[in-house]
Amino acid sequence: MRLLRNISGLGSRPYPLDRERRRRVMIVLAEKELSISALARHLGVSRVLISNVISGRRRSEKAERHIAKYLGKPVDDLFPPRTPEEIGKMRQAENAQRAARKGKAA
Numbered sequence: 440m441r442l443l444r445n446i447s448g449l450g451s452r453p454y455p456l457d458r459e460r461r462r463r464v465m466i467v468l469a470e471k472e473l474s475i476s477a478l479a480r481h482l483g484v485s486r487v488l489i490s491n492v493i494s495g496r497r498r499s500e501k502a503e504r505h506i507a508k509y510l511g512k513p514v515d516d517l518f519p520p521r522t523p524e525e526i527g528k529m530r531q532a533e534n535a536q537r538a539a540r541k542g543k544a545a
Contacts, residue, residue, distance in 0.1 A: 455529035457495030457521070464493045464517050467510050481509060495521075495529075 468478065475493065479486040482505050491497035492506065507514040521529075 453491070453496040454498060455495070455526060455533045457529060460518060461494045464506070464510075467512060467517065471510065478506065478509065482506070 468474065475489050476486045479489040482489065482502075484502070488497070488499075488502065489506070492499050492502045503514055503518045507517050510517065
């Protein structure tokens, strides 16, 4: 199991940034004229938690359900399940972007 986690990157925390997931939620928030802070206040949790769940950095089915319910959207529309391959590709893209930023700074 550890080998599978190492290959796919699933065992690593935080999870890679999921830009599509974040975009979907931010569109709905904009339509409802809500901020992440307002959503967090309504749900009674920290803004950091909500931001991390929205961006995919943290996985919480409970938080995803509450966010989707409050926004009136199906959970799978806002927070689509990802395969290990998709997560691996997102991690690779994030690492490549990080390396490119380091290259510019040097």
